[in-house]
Amino acid sequence: MKIAIGSDHRGFEAKERIKALLQSLGLEVVDHGCYDKRACDYPDIGLAVAQSVSRGEVDRGMLFCGSGIGMSITANKVHGVRAALCHDELTAQMARRHNDSNVLCLPADLVGDALMQGIVRIWLNTEFEGGRHARRVEKILAFERNHRHEDQRESSGQTDSEGK
Numbered sequence: 243m244k245i246a247i248g249s250d251h252r253g254f255e256a257k258e259r260i261k262a263l264l265q266s267l268g269l270e271v272v273d274h275g276c277y278d279k280r281a282c283d284y285p286d287i288g289l290a291v292a293q294s295v296s297r298g299e300v301d302r303g304m305l306f307c308g309s310g311i312g313m314s315i316t317a318n319k320v321h322g323v324r325a326a327l328c329h330d331e332l333t334a335q336m337a338r339r340h341n342d343s344n345v346l347c348l349p350a351d352l353v354g355d356a357l358m359q360g361i362v363r364i365w366l367n368t369e370f371e372g373g374r375h376a377r378r379v380e381k382i383l384a385f386e387r388n389h390r391h392e393d394q395r396e397s398s399g400q401t402d403s404e405g406k
Contacts (some may be wrong), residue, residue, distance in 0.1 A: 243270070244261070244299075244306070245271050245273065245302055245303065246272045246301075246302075246303040247267055247271055247273055247303065247304045247306055247382075248290060248306070249305065249307060250287060250306075250308075250312075251278075251279050251280060251281050251282055251317035252275075252306075252307055252350055253305075253308065253350040253374050254279050256350035256358060256367070257304075260306070260348075260359070262363055263362060266277025268367075269366075272294065272300055274290040274291050276295065281310040281313045284307050284312045284314070285316045287313075287343040288316030289317075292305075292316065292323045292345060293321035296322040298397070302346070302366075303317070303323075303325075303344065303345040304347075305325070305327070305347045305400055306350045307343055307354065308350055309351060310347040310348055310350075311347075313327075313347045314326070314327040317367045321386050321390055322336035323344060323345050324342060324343050324344050324368045325347050326343040327347040327349070328348065328349075328365065329344045329349065329352065329361075330357065331360050331361055331364045332359075333400070334362075334364045336370070338369065338370060339368055340375045341375070341379065342375070342379050344370075346362070348361065348362075353383075365390070
């Protein structure tokens with residue numbers, strides 16, 4: 243499994259510890275930064291990781307910031323990304339089982355190292371259940387597909403009548 247990771251300055255140390263864990267598990271890690279504790283803007287890193295997942299360059303992604311909220315909001319703006327902010331092992335398990343989460347967001351200021359490692363291990367090892375949950379995830383994917391062209395027209399300045 244290939245994992246993209248990234249953090250802002252507040253999540254840097256947690257990212258480095260989890261990076262070491264992932265590598266010890268034999269996973270390939272692509273680190274999108276940050277690379278030290280100097281202040282940086284979380285959207286830059288969050289978008290890089292989420293786009294890597296969206297483009298299929300990696301299997302999954304992990305993002306770290308102080309609360310996990312900013313990274314979660316950012317990653318979920320990217321087409322095809324289902325980022326889940328998890329604070330415990332149960333939310334990590336449910337994010338995979340029911341939502342097929344492909345990006346894990348972690349709150350570096352709120353979760354200790356042992357718990358964070360447990361969250362990561364469960365998230366990595368839990369399979370998507372499919373079934374009724376697949377139908378629900380498909381509704382999200384269908385919305386994205388149907389509205390992606392609208393978003394592209396709006397960003398290019400086209401009106402609805404021009405884009406149809």
